[in-house]
Structures are given as structure tokens and as C-alpha cells.
Amino acid sequence: MSFNEGASLDTSQVTGGGGGRTGAVVGGGVGGLVILLISLFLGGGSGGSTVDLNDILTGGTQSGSVDTSQCKTGADANRDDVCRIIGTVNSVQDYWKDALPADVQRQYQDATTVIYAGQTQSACGTASNATGPFYCPSDQRVYIDASFFTELTSKFGADGGPLAQEYVVAHEYGHHVQDLLGILAKGQDGKTGPLSGGVRIELMADCLAGVWANHASSTKDASGNTLLKPLTDADIKSALSAAAAVGDDHIQSTLGGGRVDQESWTHGSSASREKWFTTGYKSGNLNTCDTFATNDL
Ligand SMILES: [Zn+2]
Structure with missing residues (x-):
């Protein structure tokens, strides 16, 4: 298990999503809003799922909401997926809070993660x-369905190790870092394919997840405590299995009927995603993550 059992989790960095908080929170002009999803593996588009997992996950609170109050310590993060999301959000933000100003002279701003069940509304x-x-x-928030990690294993084929899940969270915060650095728009060239801006942005987020992984066990929270134990080879194997599981070629061949169409790629191949996570993990430096500087992705 990867968290130090006695470490404290900070639930103020997440919200349980759903319920009565679905009003328009973005001022003005919602009608003209461009739908922009920077997802882990899909270009966007909601499938209109009507399955409400709420009762299973939370025992009957408001539709779409998840109770995070039981997440208090690292031991909770080791036993429970929702608590693991919270612990990872804490660690990733602790890391970037120090690294961003040191490496590129930009201040880090916290981003809230919305952990929801079934569905919830975002500004996207x-x-x-x-x-x-x-x-x-548009709202600078990360959205994670509490049940996703089950799918990551059962549907996409990642192994069930904790770093497989933590990689997912760190990847999404990689997009937040890109947003703060003003480079997220480079992925919006409207193109797909192995060398498209979108794929480069995704592979960079994988690399940034690797950078965090390198520093995870030495990153301290505000009280000077470390959340995560040193990573093992098995942990890294788990992260790579998740990176490979969400590669475009793997998804197309396993879920898309077997035909691999490079020109429709939005996130990069399994091999590329593993490669860029590894690049960030080995260097521990975001300056090695410039996926726009090479065509050898
Ligand atoms: Zn992504």
C-alpha cells in the first residue's frame, strides 16, 4: 500500500459533486460555451448513462454526490478508492505548489477535484x-467518477495497484499545470493523429504525472509530513499498465472492434504513453516533458 498510514488527508481540496450544486456557476454566456473536455482517454462526448451508482456508493445521499467525510488518514487512502483520490490530489498539489515557482517561476493555484457518482454538471x-x-x-476543476477505477481495471485492463489510480489523478492535474502555464490551448488545433497538438498535450500530461511520481515520497504537506511511501517497482509497473491501458491503439483494438486508426488518435499509443510517463518519472523535471519539441513521440 502506498500511503503512510498516519498521514492526514485534506478533504477541502475535493468536493463530493452532484446534488443541489448544479446551478450555473460560470458568469454569463453559458449558451456560447465551447465544450472542452481534456479527458484521460476520450475526446469527449457524454453517453447519457442513466445508471445511478449513488445508492451503491454512498448509501443514499443526494443523487450524484459522494461522501468524503470518512477519508481522514493515509490508512483510509490505502483501503478506499475515494480516499485514495483525495490523498493523491493532496500530494500532487503539494508537489506543484513548490515545484512550479522553483522551476518556471509561476505560482501554482489549487484546483478542486469533484468526485461524483453517476453524473454531475461541469462548466464543460x-x-x-x-x-x-x-x-x-472553464472551471479549473478535475472530475472523477468514483467508480472509474473499477472500470480502469475491468474494462481497460490496467492492474489494480494504487499507482495505476494515482497516475490518473496526477495526469489530470498535469492538464491543470498546462492550463496555468498557458499551453493547454496548443492542444486545441482541431486535429487528431499521432503528431497532433492534442496527442502532444496528453503525452505531456503523462510526463507531468511521472514527474510527480518521482517526487511523491519526498513531497511534504503543510505540516511537514509525507503522504506517500517510496515507490516500488510494482508501483511503477502499475502506473505503466494504466498508461498502456488508456493508449488509443489499445482502446481501439480492445473496445473499438479491433481496427486501429492512427489518424483518429487523440491521446497517443500505449507505447508513447508509457514512454512519456517514464521520461517524467526518471528525470523528475518538467522541462523534460516538452512533447512539442520532438516528433519522436
Ligand atoms: Zn488527458
Whole structure:
């Protein structure tokens, strides 16, 4: 298990989504809003799932909401997927808070993660288990369906290790870092394919997840405590299995009927995603993550 059992989790960095908080929170002009999802593996589009997992996950609170109050310590993060999301959000933000100003002279701003069940509203449209985890630049929030990690293993084929899940969270915060650095728009060239801006942005987020992984066990929270234990080879194997599981070629061949069409790629091949996570993990430096500087992706 990867968290130090006695570490404290900070639930103020997440919200349980759903319920009565679905009003328009973005001032003005919602009608003209461009739907922009920076997801883990899909270009966007919600599938209109009507499955409400709420009762299973939370025992009957408001539709779409998830109770995070039971997440208090690292031991909770080791036993429970929702608590693991919270612990990872804490660690990733602790890391970038120090690294961003040191490396590129930009201040880090916290981003809230919305952990929801079934579906909830974002400024980028409806979040559901059909969209998968994503970062919404319009409200600067990360959206993760509490049940996604089950799918990551059962549907996409990642192994069930904790770093497989933590990689997902760190990838989405990689998009937030890109947003803060003003480079997220480079992925919006409207093109797809192995060398498209979108794929480069995704592979960079994988690399940034790797950078965090490199520093995870030395990153301290505000009280000077570390959340995560040193990573093992098995942990890294888990992260790579998740990166490979969400590669475009793997998804097309396993879920899309077997035909691999490179020109429609939005996130990069399994091999590329593993490669860029590894690049970030080995260097521990975001300056090695410039996926726009090479065509050898
Ligand atoms: Zn992504």
C-alpha cells in the first residue's frame, strides 16, 4: 500500500459533486460555451448513462454526490478508492505548489477535484462515467467518477495497484499545470493523429504525472509530513499498465472492434504513453516533458 498510514488527508481540496450544486456557476454566456473536455482517454462526448451508482456508493445521499467525510488518514487512502483520490490530489498539489515557482517561476493555484457518482454538471458539460476522468479548463476543476477505477481495471485492463489510480489523478492535474502555464490551448488545433497538438498535450500530461511520481515520497504537506511511501517497482509497473491501458491503439483494438486508426488518435499509443510517463518519472523535471519539441513521440 502506498500511503503512510498516519498521514492526514485534506478533504477541502475535493468536493463530493452532484446534488443541489448544479446551478450555473460560470458568469454569463453559458449558451456560447465551447465544450472542452481534456479527458484521460476520450475526446469527449457524454453517453447519457442513466445508471445511478449513488445508492451503491454512498448509501443514499443526494443523487450524484459522494461522501468524503470518512477519508481522514493515509490508512483510509490505502483501503478506499475515494480516499485514495483525495490523498493523491493532496500530494500532487503539494508537489506543484513548490515545484512550479522553483522551476518556471509561476505560482501554482489549487484546483478542486469533484468526485461524483453517476453524473454531475461541469462548466464543460455533463460529467458521467461515459466521459471518464477529465480536467475542465472553464472551471479549473478535475472530475472523477468514483467508480472509474473499477472500470480502469475491468474494462481497460490496467492492474489494480494504487499507482495505476494515482497516475490518473496526477495526469489530470498535469492538464491543470498546462492550463496555468498557458499551453493547454496548443492542444486545441482541431486535429487528431499521432503528431497532433492534442496527442502532444496528453503525452505531456503523462510526463507531468511521472514527474510527480518521482517526487511523491519526498513531497511534504503543510505540516511537514509525507503522504506517500517510496515507490516500488510494482508501483511503477502499475502506473505503466494504466498508461498502456488508456493508449488509443489499445482502446481501439480492445473496445473499438479491433481496427486501429492512427489518424483518429487523440491521446497517443500505449507505447508513447508509457514512454512519456517514464521520461517524467526518471528525470523528475518538467522541462523534460516538452512533447512539442520532438516528433519522436
Ligand atoms: Zn488527458
